[in-house]
Amino acid sequence: MLYFIGLGLSIKHLTLEAIDALRDVEKIYVDTYTNIVPDFSLDKLVSLVGEEKEFVMAKREFLEGKNIHFIVEEASKKNIAILVPGDPFIATTHDAIRVEALRRGIKVKVINGLSIYSLAPSRTGLQAYKFGKTVTLVYPEYFKPYSTIETIYDNLDRNLHTLLLLDLKIEENKAMTIPEAVDILIDLDERGVLENIIGVGLAQLGSSMEKIVADRLADLKNYTYPPPPHSIIIVAKPHPIELDNLHYVCGLPEHIYRRYSVSKTYP
Amino acid sequence: MLYFIGLGLSIKHLTLEAIDALRDVEKIYVDTYTNIVPDFSLDKLVSLVGEEKEFVMAKREFLEGKNIHFIVEEASKKNIAILVPGDPFIATTHDAIRVEALRRGIKVKVINGLSIYSLAPSRTGLQAYKFGKTVTLVYPEYFKPYSTIETIYDNLDRNLHTLLLLDLKIEENKAMTIPEAVDILIDLDERGVLENIIGVGLAQLGSSMEKIVADRLADLKNYTYPPPPHSIIIVAKPHPIELDNLHYVCGLPEHIYRRYSVSKTYP
Structure with a gap:
C-alpha cells in the first residue's frame, strides 16, 4: 500500500x-x-x-x-x-x-494536508469563491512570464482575486521573495494597473512566524518578512466585508481602508 | 481570546x-x-x-x-x-x-481545517491551478440560478474546471444531491454542452464513506451515493495526466477515457 x-x-x-x-x-x-x-x-x-x-x-x-x-x-x-x-x-x-x-x-x-490553496483565502478573510485561476510567478530567465500577467488581468476583468505562488526551487537555492515578485510584476504590467492595486503579502503562512500584510502592491516592498515560502494575493475590488478583513486581519493602512470604504472606483 | x-x-x-x-x-x-x-x-x-x-x-x-x-x-x-x-x-x-x-x-x-476547496482537486487528481471561480448551485425556488451556469460557461471558455457546491440548508432539511443537481444543470444549459461534458460527483468527500465518480455529467444520475454533503466538478478539457487520474482515481469509464486519450475535441 x-x-x-x-x-x-x-x-x-x-x-x-x-x-x-x-x-x-x-x-x-x-x-x-x-x-x-x-x-x-x-x-x-x-x-x-x-x-x-x-x-x-x-x-x-x-x-x-x-x-x-x-x-x-x-x-x-x-x-x-x-x-x-x-x-x-x-x-x-x-x-x-x-x-x-x-x-x-x-x-x-x-x-490530505492543509494547503496554501485554502489557507490563503481563509487566513486573509478574502472570499474563496472570489478567487480565479491560481498561477505561479517564475524568475524571468529564458522568457518573461507574460502568461502570469495575462491570468492576473483575466481574473481582474472578472473581479476575481489571484493567488500568486512564487518561484521556489529548493535544490537550486531559489526562493522568490515578495519584494522581488513586486518588481517583476510592475515591470511586466503593460496596463499599469498593478502598482496601485491592493496586494496581500503572505510569508510563512500558517506557521508561528507567519506574516500577512495588505497594502498597495508597490508598497509591499517596504515591509520585512520572515524567509520564504512567500506568496502574494492580487486583490480585485473587495466586497465591504473583505475590505474590513483586509484592514482588521491583514493590516491594510487606515487611509486606504477609508478611501475604498466610500469610493466606487478601484483601484 | x-x-x-x-x-x-x-x-x-x-x-x-x-x-x-x-x-x-x-x-x-x-x-x-x-x-x-x-x-x-x-x-x-x-x-x-x-x-x-x-x-x-x-x-x-x-x-x-x-x-x-x-x-x-x-x-x-x-x-x-x-x-x-x-x-x-x-x-x-x-x-x-x-x-x-x-x-x-x-x-x-x-x-485551519481541511476544506472541500482543496480536497476537491487533490482527491480527484484534477489540477488546482486549472480551477476557475467556485460557485454554489441553489434550488431554483424564486428564480433560476442562471448566474451559476454563466460562471460554469465562463470557466469552460477559459478551459478551467468548476467546483460546484450544492445547496445545503441543514436547518431546513435541504441538501441537494448529485442527481438533483444534474437535472437542474441540464435544464438550465442553453448551450447544450453540459450533458456530454465530464462531471465528477463527490459524495462525503474525505470521510470513510466517500464516493468519487467520473462520467458524462448526465450519467452521474445513474450511480448511488452515500447521503450529502454532495458536490460536483464540471471538468474542462483535461490535461493527459488529469485524464489518467479521472480514469484511475475517479473511475471514468474506459470508453470515455480512450476516446479523449486520442480526440482533440472536447466534449
Missing part, C-alpha cells in the same frame, strides 16, 4: 489521520524539495510517529523519473508513505507516482 | 494544533448548521479534548445576528472556541464575528 500524506504548512498541521497512517507504515519518504516547512524536523516527526521504521529524507531524484518504478514496486510489498509539504496533490509533482501505482493495481491512500 | 477552529470533513481531520487549542479553551461552540460532518459526534470530541469545559451544539441563531455581540463579549473574558466543519473561513458565514472581535480589540486565532 502506498500512502500520500500531507504534512500541512507546519508540523502542528498534521491530522489524526496522518499520524495514524505514519505510525502504521514501515517506511516514510519525506519530500524535502517541493516546499519549505519552517518548523519541520526529523526529530519532531520521529517523536510523533515512532522510530521503528525507515526514514528517507528524499530529494527530487528519489521520487521522480525512473525511481517511480522502484517506489511503486516497494509499495507492492509493504506499506510505505510519501510525506509531502502542504497537501500531497495540490501541486502536480506526485501525480505520476499515483497514476503508476493505480495502473499496476497497487492500493493507494491519500491523506 | 476567540479561536476559530476548522474540524475538517471528518473528525479524523482534526490537526494537532486544533486539538491543543480545543483542550485549552473553557467553552466550545460546535457549529452544527453550516455543513454535515458524517462521522462527528460530541462523544468523540469530548474523548479527544477532555470534558472539563462547556460544550454548546450551536444552531444558526447562536452564532449570527445579535448573538455575535454576546460571543465577542464572552471572548473578552475567557478563551472560547467556535468549531466549524471544514475550514472556518472558506465559507463567509463567520466573517462577521471575526471582524467584530478584531474591531473591539479581542485577540482572534484562526486554526
